[in-house]
Amino acid sequence: MLKITLKKTVFSFLFTTVFQLVAFNVTAYTQNTASSGDNKARKVILLIGDGMGLAQIHAAAANAQLNLLSLPHTALVTTASNDNGITDSGAAGTAIATGVKTNNGKICITPNQQHLKSILKIAEENGLSTGLIATSDITHATPASFVANVAHRSQENEIARQFIGSGIDVFIGGGLNNFMRRADSIDYVDSLVAHGYYVATSVDELKTHQSGKLAGLLYPVHPPKMSEGRGEMLTMSTTKALQILSENKDGFFLMIEGAQIDWGGHANDIDYILAELLDFDNAVGVALKYAKENPETLVIVTSDHETGGMTLVEDILNTGKMKPHFSTIHHTASPVPLFAYGKRAELFKGLMDNTDIFHYIMSAYGFNESALNKQLHN
Numbered sequence: 617m618l619k620i621t622l623k624k625t626v627f628s629f630l631f632t633t634v635f636q637l638v639a640f641n642v643t644a645y646t647q648n649t650a651s652s653g654d655n656k657a658r659k660v661i662l663l664i665g666d667g668m669g670l671a672q673i674h675a676a677a678a679n680a681q682l683n684l685l686s687l688p689h690t691a692l693v694t695t696a697s698n699d700n701g702i703t704d705s706g707a708a709g710t711a712i713a714t715g716v717k718t719n720n721g722k723i724c725i726t727p728n729q730q731h732l733k734s735i736l737k738i739a740e741e742n743g744l745s746t747g748l749i750a751t752s753d754i755t756h757a758t759p760a761s762f763v764a765n766v767a768h769r770s771q772e773n774e775i776a777r778q779f780i781g782s783g784i785d786v787f788i789g790g791g792l793n794n795f796m797r798r799a800d801s802i803d804y805v806d807s808l809v810a811h812g813y814y815v816a817t818s819v820d821e822l823k824t825h826q827s828g829k830l831a832g833l834l835y836p837v838h839p840p841k842m843s844e845g846r847g848e849m850l851t852m853s854t855t856k857a858l859q860i861l862s863e864n865k866d867g868f869f870l871m872i873e874g875a876q877i878d879w880g881g882h883a884n885d886i887d888y889i890l891a892e893l894l895d896f897d898n899a900v901g902v903a904l905k906y907a908k909e910n911p912e913t914l915v916i917v918t919s920d921h922e923t924g925g926m927t928l929v930e931d932i933l934n935t936g937k938m939k940p941h942f943s944t945i946h947h948t949a950s951p952v953p954l955f956a957y958g959k960r961a962e963l964f965k966g967l968m969d970n971t972d973i974f975h976y977i978m979s980a981y982g983f984n985e986s987a988l989n990k991q992l993h994n
């Protein structure tokens with residue numbers, strides 16, 4: 617960041633000097649310089665398919681041409697948490713969001729109670745806009761890992777409280793009840809409005825919002841399954857978030873989660889998995905289209921862990937049937953795939969650890985990590 621600040625200072629000095637001589641157009645000048653002078657991603661879209669392993673993806677690819685398989689850079693990601701070879705979504709979300717492994721169940725707090733700063737918070741501190749979208753409660757473990765610090769993921773009321781004043785520009789999911797119909801009777805929807813958010817409580821209300829901070833609390837609890845009518849919620853939310861976040865010319869960080877692929881895995885329900893994965897992939901399509909139109913964008917598609925121990929043991933080519941086998945109703949230790957496209961996407965390759973995702977995003981933005989490590993990780 618020092619480098620960026622220094623550059624800006626030099627440019628503004630140059631500009632001031634030039635302006636005094638020849639009435640130069642400052643807007644055009646700084647924009648042109650910023651877009652051509654470095655190799656940094658200014659917009660990062662991270663899409664997490666919760667519980668999405670290779671078998672789930674391959675099964676979905678039998679029925680559809682997946683957007684995520686068109687991303688040119690691929691990697692494998694190990695997912696163990698600090699205290700268990702099989703991670704939960706809290707520890708995995710924390711690893712991806714902060715680059716630090718913690719114990720299962722924890723959200724951005726280390727086993728010895730240190731608070732960790734997420735990539736979303738760091739993006740905010742660097743003047744970028746930020747957003748979170750999930751097809752679960754927005755206070756659920758995966759999105760919570762980008763905005764909250766709590767000892768256990770079950771503290772969803774406290775996670776809701778930490779959204780207020782977090783500075784996040786857009787968040788969309790379910791979980792309105794964690795904000796307004798709370799046991800402690802505090803109405804955080806009022807607080808959101810006071811903090812300048814437009815609060816949408818349905819997809820139709822979401823569509824009407826055109827500019828400025830947006831809190832989409834679209835369902836009282838979790839959004840419904842695709843098979844039970846969730847419809848265009850995720851793709852519409854993705855489109856809307858990209859529209860709002862693009863108002864910041866300095867860039868943004870956006871995390872989008874397909875939360876219920878995991879729930880289909882826990883249920884060992886292939887139809888549930890496929891419907892949720894295809895919906896998630898449609899959001900990947902929206903992100904990819906945006907990145908193709910906005911070349912300073914990095915798109916990353918990955919998973920926090922595999923769920924269900926799913927294997928494909930039927931000969932689909934000859935039987936025409938997709939009949940997977942599941943070895944567990946829980947998560948597994950299998951590495952998960954990662955796909956990347958766009959600015960600095962070449963950073964993602966080979967065998968990685970989930971903590972590397974944070975470090976590579978930091979690098980793609982051009983953020984200085986040494987100061988951060990001193991501040992956070994000691």
Ligand code: MG
Pocket residue numbers: 666705752756757758759873875878
């Ligand atoms: Mg999740």
Ligand code: ZN
Pocket residue numbers: 667705878879882923947
């Ligand atoms: Zn799970």
